[in-house]
Amino acid sequence: MQQLFGIPTFWLAVALLCILIVFTLIIGYYARSRPILVKLGIRNVPRRLAQSILITMGLMLSTTIIATSLGIGDTVTNSIRVDALTALGHTDEIISSPQAQLFGGVHLPDGALDEIRQVAADDDRIDGLMPVFHASLPTIDPRTTRTEAQMRVTGYDPNAQNGFGDLVTAKPEWDGGSQAGKIVKLSELRATNTEENARNDLYLNEDAARELLAKKGDRVIIVTPTDSWQMRVLAIVENGGLAGGGGSNPIAIVRLDLAQAMMGQPGKYTEILISNRGGLEGGLDLSEEVTRDLRLRFSNKEAAQEIYSILGDRRALALYEFATEGENASRDLQDDIAILRSELDRGAISDEFISLVADRGFSSTLVTILNRGGLIEEAERLNALNLEFFRLAVDDVKADRLELAEQTGSQFISLFSVFGSISIIVGLLLIFLVFVLLAAARSSEIGMSRAVGMRQGHVVQIFTFEGVAYTVAAALLGTLGGVIASIILSGFLQNVVSAEQFTIHNSFTIRSGVIAFCAGIILTLVTVFVSASWVSRLNIIVAIRGLREETVKRRGLATRIVRQGWPIMILGVLIIALGLVIDEAVATLGVGLSLFYIGVSVVIIGVGQLLRTILGRSERAGRAVGTLEGLGLLVFWSLPLDTYDALVGELKAGPEIFVLSGVAMVGSAVWLIMNNTPIIVAIVYGILGRINSLKAVMRTAVAYPMSAKFLTGLTVAMFAMIIFNLMIFAILNNLGNLARDEPTRVTGGYDISAIVNPEIPIDDFKQTLKEESIGSRTDIQVYAAQEVDKRVHDAGGSVVVPVEARQVGSADLEFKALQLMAVDDTFLEANEWRVSHYDPSKLLGSGNTNRDMWLALRSDPSLAILNHTALPKDDSFSPNDPFDPNFGGFTAEGVTASGPKRITPFEVEIRPVGGGEPTKRTVIAVLESLADRLAIEQRTSADALTQARPATLFTSDDVLTEISDVPVPFTTWNVRRSGRGEKNVTAEDVAARMETAFMDRSMVAVSTERELQLSMSQDDAFNQLFQGFMGIGLIVGVAAIGVLSFRAVEERRQSIGMLRALGFRSRMVLIQFLLEATFVTLIGTVLGLVLGTMTSWNIFNELARQTDGLRFDIPWINVVIIVGVAWVFSLAMTTLPALQAGRIYPAEALRYE
Incomplete structure (x- = not known):
């Protein structure tokens, strides 16, 4: 990993190493000046070897927890990094059509390739350019009778392979005729551009060969919308680079002209791959510059000039400051507005300005700002210009994937660190306990030493030197133990994620080792010193006599005043006030609730001290007051976190509240019991x-x-x-x-979810199924269609379109990412998903609230239902949690998960990604959280890790004509079986036959029940992973x-x-x-x-x-x-x-x- 908690790991390691060196120099100075004290401290270690080993085992836990967290973070980061580098190879950037990012299936404009080649020829940072044409098509291997419904058939230009690495043959275990390690070229592929006589060659990557169990020399059939193409498998090549791979992506590689001919698109390209100078990873250093320059090159300068004029208008300038006020304005938005104002003050357009407005999210926000400020015509014109701004889209794909690897690895460390904090605290308590016991065992010895002239500071040094011996050994063993534990836990993680979809590559970097060792030894040394200082405060006479009095009762004036209680109460009130002020001023810190709880706890302790002062310091009074303190703290921390919202408002909290509440509840309960x-x-x-x-x-x-x-x-x-x-x-x-x-609350009552190729859509499922059962190209398809037709009760169509949305009347000006799920009438009538919030005015009187809400959408296409993920999160991890499926996406205002069930309907504006004319939908209900557990509309059989549904708006398919000028077909069919009680025929059997029946449409069908079981088993495995970690x-x-x-x-x-x-x-x-x-x-x-x-x-x-x-x-x-x-x-x-x-x-x- 390159960063940890936002800090570069290199500098974090250097900082911790410097602190450790300072500690070492200090300890070394005292050890050199007083070697006799070193001998007195160290001599106790070998005397009781079993005890010393036991102490070292306890002290090593903090280091082990830290090293384990870092090791898992390194492993996750490295695994995603390896997956990205394997899948992309030498490809650093990808150029495509901007429209392709909205609905797909859009090719590059004519003449784009020549222009890109000219740009690459003039740029010595680019060492490779590869035109590509690809399509997902069903593929059959007649020898094995196995099919792959969504084979990614990719055509490459054989003359452009330089700069993109070699293709290397693989040797699958089922193919005895293949030779591994041989370099093959794209130019070796034959292409006759005809579907006859298998004169066309292809390479299969390892994922594709595994799906088909194909061998070198097999004849495979690829089905296009118009023909069937017979192809010869020339070789099976290793995953990586042009062969893709990772994430179970079956790829068939053909010549570029053949791929174009197969789809009837001669001279067309879906994307252009760019390779930077520097090799597999060295090209990353140039990615930011190359991407920026390419975006500038392919931007519309005339549109940019007009945008500059609109944004520089004096009326628009007055709106920018307003847009950055309030807590809804993110830090990035404030920074971008500041840069924009600076560029507008220059009086002339610059590359910096073009790069700034090239950010689609920021340009969309500017449209909203103008709209809100009453500049309607300017906003509409700016929105239109945004669509014209880019002729070509340039994506920095490799850098983006590696950044995702860093974020994911860092988040894993954050999660494990938070949940491991309790164990670290327990480990530090053990250090304190050890030294209290050691001091008690040696009290007579220490008392005699003090009696003959040894000072308290000398006793501290003796215990510190002994602690250093334990600490160094514990840090070394703890780091090693953390490496071993991270490897074991990574094995659990591999059980969560299928190895075919994502392989875990264990890693533990030197930086992580240095950070773990230094952090562990520093934490332990500090605790050792504090413990040594505490236990050294012994009364000489009491110690010599071996009596049980642990510390000296000498108290100065300041201590006596503090023990009266009122100063502690004042301190608690100040902490509470600080928390309220910070929460109001800097809510993003998320520490307001923690400071409030700490402050009130300090006040309770202060009240206890005050009562002791009033009642006296007798044992009975002390026990009574201690009981009240422990009970008060326990009750205070045990109540739900929102208990005090009516008193202080809804304060922000971070994940530290989890650690604080655990420590406080346990501490107060122990206090109560011991009294x-x-x-x-x-x-x-x-x-x-x-x-x-x-x-x-x-x-x-x-x-x-x-x-x-x-x-x-x-x-x-x-x-x-x-x-x-x-x-x-x-x-x-x-x-x-x-x-x-109750699985239907997750699956919506559907037995099968089927995804089809949008280029070969199904308009009417039942009708198309009957047609397939009457006439088809193979008897296998006819038989399968007939079997499926007997077992399908109904099928609801849906399609997911990425859009941007914002709530009408919301304080948030920015359009945020949202999934629009357009559904047909059958879907609205049949699904069994429940709602958690609803508009009572839309009830139809049927007695079934859930059914009434869905039927309301059928009768009025302007209505919509929002899913539960889009509601504001109440937990402490949400604001910056990349694992949240709605991270950075649209969030509704005025409705909370735990709020009233009855809601007032609200409007949401939606528009295509990147801008466009918005349309409105009125939200009348919110799905319950269980309905979001499986995003079945996005599932394919190749996926191994089930993900929850992000923020999604469900509405009638009438919306498709409002947001798109081109027809958008249904891509997902949600099927309910007839005769569910039929013996020996499962939903998986029907799904398999459905794939065969619709083979020419690249259908992938899955059993929703099986998907739910997979999801729950993965959740169980992930929880076991955390339980194992915390069980340390x-x-x-x-x-x-x-x-x-x-x-x-x-x-x-x-x-x-x-x-x-x-x-x-x-x-x-x-x-x-x-x-x-x-x-x-x-x-x-x-x-x-x-x-x-x-x-x-x-x-x-x-x-x-x-x-x-x-x-x-x-x-x-x-x-x-x-x-x-x-x-x-x-x-x-x-x-x-x-x-x-x-x-x-x-x-x-x-x-x-």
Whole structure:
């Protein structure tokens, strides 16, 4: 990866390395000046090797989490990067017709190729230019009887191959006659431009050969709209470059003139490929410049001059400042407006101005600004000029794909970092716990050293030097562990994504290793130093006598004032005010809600301190106030996040609120429990104390953890945080069962979704099916059509057209991306998708709200239904989440997912991408979220990763004539079966026969039920990936139990001897320690389960307001597994020290001083 959280990874690695060097120099200086302190610190490491190994294991977790996140980010980035470089090869830019980006099937204008060749000849940065003609056509291999409905038949010019790399033969496992590694040329292909006698040759890439199981020498048949062409497979070539590949893209390569002849389009081209000088990756350095210059070259200078005049009008200038005011104005828009004003002030048109208005999104926004400002004629003229501005579209495809790789990898790191933050915090708590235990074990030694002249700073240095030894080893092992963990988790990720569609390529860069190692060691060193400073504050006499007083009670005037509580309350109020101000002024930071919660928490703590001052510092008063503090904080953080909206408004939040709420809830609950230990002890005695054989053991097993409240609280908190996270994931993953129970709410009641080639459309599905069953070119098609005709009840047609939209009356001036789904009457009458919001005035009185809304669209073509994805998001990740299917797209205003079900209808303006005359539709309803789970209208059998539907507007197909001057056919047919109860005939069987019946139309048909199952299995795998990642944190809890047990044996050696002298047997001592571990583990586990369930309940209630019928079910099997794993491993880590304790002889222990 090149960037992490917006920071270049190179400079981030350099910065962390510099900080580490500074830390090293400081530590080295003190180590050189006081070597005796180094020896005193380091000597403890080899003395208790098992304990040191256990401590290192715990300390390495933070580094492991960081390294794992970076490793997964590197792997995802590298995988997408390899896929892009493989698919594009030496192609850096693609030139096509601007109209082709709207509806496809549009060729380059006449004379464009000659002009492009002239430009390339004059530009030494371009070393290759390849004219292309391609079409998606059905292909059959008679030898294997296998078909590929959408073979991408691509014609290349054999004379233009230089600069685009070689084609290299592959050797599929089913083809014994092929020879791998041989370089072949386009010029070797024969082309007679006739469909007879198989005198035409083609190359198949590996994906195409796999679909057909084709071999070298096979005769394949390619079906065009008018003919069938017999072709000979000259060779099978490796994916990559001109052969494409990646994403299961079957490609057949032919000569350019043959491809044109097959489609009856001689002299036509669909696109031009451009290769920059520098090779496969070196050409990327020139991409930005080449793309900019090509766009300038192919822009309409006369149109640009007129645009300059319109935008420079004094009335227009007055509108620009207004457009950049308010929170709806993005930072990019503000920057672009500033550049525009600067260019207009120059008084003359420049290349910078042309590049600026060449941005279609920005030019569309300018049209809206003029429109809103009353300059209607100027806006209409500007809109028309935008359509004339580009004669050719230039896409920087390779740079765009690699940028996507960076964004996706960075987002994976962000997600894993957020969810791993809890584990990192737990790891830091373990460091603190370790040093508290070490200080307690060596209190007498430290006290004697202080008594003979050692200063507190020297004690800090001793502990720091010892911590450095653990830290360096932990950072090295943690980085290595992160690499291994990222490889394992990447294997889970490959299970989510089919290997045929997208291959995961493991990667862990040196930069990531440096960042992980440095960040891990810096975090650990800082925590070590803070811990050492804390534990070194011992009273000399108390330490020598070995009493349990952990810190000195010396308090200055400032401390006494703060302990009165009111300064803390003032600080909390200031934090609240800061949050409100920041949320109002800079809402994009998304920290307003977090600061509000922190501020209120500080106020609650301040009130507790004030009560202690008023009531006195007695133990009883302290316990009562501590109970109130813990309970108050727990209740405050446990309530839904929108509880306080009525008080402070809707504050913005980021993903950090997830981490804060988890830490705060667990911390407050532990605070509450540790202040009420007598109640806990009474409950345990009441339950287990009745067992005679455990009475004596139980009392001693519970007494020690309850007396060491601080250590026990830390350990309980660590366990609870990990279990808390795992519980939330387990419950939320279980909420997806509604789709399993009611699949029609996802599929719309359709059994099959079929996609056809828009160049060979189907106008009437049922009628065309009857025609295919009567007469066809092969008996196979006739038979298949007859079988399908018997099993099709109805079929609704639809087509998805990318458009731009904005809400009428909205504060947002910009047109945003939106999918327009135009549907026929059959679709409106038959589908079973439900709505979550609706206009009550459109109810027809049938008693079925969902049906009434769809029928309203049939009776009035000006109405529309918006999908759920287009509603504003309430979660903390939404504003900048590239994984959001509607990222950067149209978002409705005035309707929220959790808002009232009844809505007031609102109008939406839609227009073609890039501009055009807008048309309006009135939104009367919103689909429920389940309906967006599968974008079946965009699915093909080649896709392996199901994606949700982006913002989509459903309306009657009458809209197509309003947004397009050319006919737009239906491309998707949604089919309901007749006789669904028919035995031995599944929807998949019907879909397969449907593909055969409509083979000449390149149909791809899929079973919607199977697609839903695939989607749910992928969701399950992805959740297991995150659960596995977060489960790494259990290592910390287990390590904490182990450290506690080891130290308990050393610290309580004399007390164990006394118990043995009083009659305790070795087995009883073993049981006592195991019960202690069980007790602490049980409290942490139960706490995590309860708090995780409470948080999941809040999330469920929010989702239930959006989706009817959602059920809250606790996955008890997962709960049992989580609890069982935590308990078993904690016992395993306790067994060894417990056995050691059981072997202690009373005489030896009692002589120990």
